Amino acid sequence: MTSDTSLPLILCIVGARPNFMKIAPILSALRAKHSGLRAQLVHTGQHYDEAMYQQLFSDLGIPPPDIDLEVGSGTHAVQTARIMERFEPILDASKPSAILVVGDVNSTIACALVAVKKQIPVIHVEAGLRSFDRAMPEEINRILTDQISDFLFTTELQAKDNLIREGIDGEKIHFVGNVMIDTLHQNLSRAIPAATTFSRNGLSAVFSGDPQSFGVLTLHRPSNVDDPAILRNLLETLEEVSRQIPLAFPLHPRTRQKIHEFQLTDFLNLPTLAILPPLGYLPLLGLMKDARLFLTDSGGIQEETTALGIPCVTLRENTERPITVDQGSNTIVGQDRTRILNTVQNILDGHGKAGRIPDFWDGQAARRIVAQLRAVFNPHFVAPGI
Ligand code: UD1
Numbered sequence: 001m002t003s004d005t006s007l008p009l010i011l012c013i014v015g016a017r018p019n020f021m022k023i024a025p026i027l028s029a030l031r032a033k034h035s036g037l038r039a040q041l042v043h044t045g046q047h048y049d050e051a052m053y054q055q056l057f058s059d060l061g062i063p064p065p066d067i068d069l070e071v072g073s074g075t076h077a078v079q080t081a082r083i084m085e086r087f088e089p090i091l092d093a094s095k096p097s098a099i100l101v102v103g104d105v106n107s108t109i110a111c112a113l114v115a116v117k118k119q120i121p122v123i124h125v126e127a128g129l130r131s132f133d134r135a136m137p138e139e140i141n142r143i144l145t146d147q148i149s150d151f152l153f154t155t156e157l158q159a160k161d162n163l164i165r166e167g168i169d170g171e172k173i174h175f176v177g178n179v180m181i182d183t184l185h186q187n188l189s190r191a192i193p194a195a196t197t198f199s200r201n202g203l204s205a206v207f208s209g210d211p212q213s214f215g216v217l218t219l220h221r222p223s224n225v226d227d228p229a230i231l232r233n234l235l236e237t238l239e240e241v242s243r244q245i246p247l248a249f250p251l252h253p254r255t256r257q258k259i260h261e262f263q264l265t266d267f268l269n270l271p272t273l274a275i276l277p278p279l280g281y282l283p284l285l286g287l288m289k290d291a292r293l294f295l296t297d298s299g300g301i302q303e304e305t306t307a308l309g310i311p312c313v314t315l316r317e318n319t320e321r322p323i324t325v326d327q328g329s330n331t332i333v334g335q336d337r338t339r340i341l342n343t344v345q346n347i348l349d350g351h352g353k354a355g356r357i358p359d360f361w362d363g364q365a366a367r368r369i370v371a372q373l374r375a376v377f378n379p380h381f382v383a384p385g386i
Helices: 017-030 050-060 076-094 106-117 137-147 158-165 179-190 194-200 228-242 253-261 281-290 300-308 337-351 365-377
Strands: 009-014 038-043 098-102 122-125 151-154 173-175 215-218 247-250 273-276 293-296 312-314 330-332
Touching (some): 009 017, 009 076, 017 179, 050 179, 098 106, 106 122, 106 137, 151 158, 151 365, 158 173, 173 365, 228 337, 281 300, 293 300, 293 337, 300 312, 312 337
Parallel strands (some): 009 038, 009 098, 151 173, 215 247, 215 293, 247 273
């Protein structure tokens, strides 16, 4: 790590769980010897639970943040406003050359908005993804963040078309690949075996952890969990799936709350639909890599399963990551019982998509980003000894 304060400072922002996997390789490339740049990490505190934050930092080897804004939960308006209010003085004090935001969570747009009004350049990593569904809060965050960003780093080529259509100057757009897959490459050999996770959670009777003998499920999107009838239907269908192949279900705190609120707690005690606490990165990776299939409404998991060639069944009507369907192992099924059951059956019959790995999902995306940033913010930098 460098502490040479004469180097241009890039202030890196994270807030919620999916941000952490994206920032880890960028931070480490920025802090590498002779990067020609310097980085500080701000955590907004959008996610704060041990399982949603500290455990992931530790699994991913991210050092504690330089600044924690501790905003916590709230409505979208309250959370976004609180982040902006607390981020402004940090920006005034640290005077970075640029801020770097990742993904599409409330922390992403909130910090980008504060910076752009102070004419501090905004770097957006994972720009240009579009679900074309404005009912999704993340879609609003993506569109707005891209509009006010100066450097837009993309993970797939179609993202550039989306950005150009929205009037963004092509010169600002750089196709660098997928930093989340950098993290996957770096950690695959450290993944915690599925059998260990199952035995730690008292599930060994049903879940041996043998490769291909189980599936994994995650659910947390408001469109799936905030409506009692939809959540009940989904859980009933997934319970039906779990009678064909047992499903491990690490439960997001938001989904747990909704299950209690809607009195669906019978679904918390089923032998084949086994509830786990939210998992760290290494245990989840261990489950993912040996799963027969993954059912999810997460964005990142669609990409990670594509990188691993594991069939993914996406419980949403659309995806902002179309490459995972066109080239990868992903199938979009929405909330429809028959579609879910048929797709799962197809996979269990041996016809799951294996897909191929998209271009530049090669573990080198963060290195490409830092090379571009160095060329802009420290163009005359020459590493000692070169
Ligand atoms: C956020 C992101 C979403 C991302 C998800 C991953 C936005 C708009 N959404 O959604 O894109 O896929 O993170 O997890 O930014 N909670 C806890 N402990 C925590 C964090 C949250 O108990 O550490 C509970 C709170 O009751 C909170 C609820 O979960 O109200 C939702 O948290 P929030 O950060 O608002 O959104 P997520 O659903 O996690």
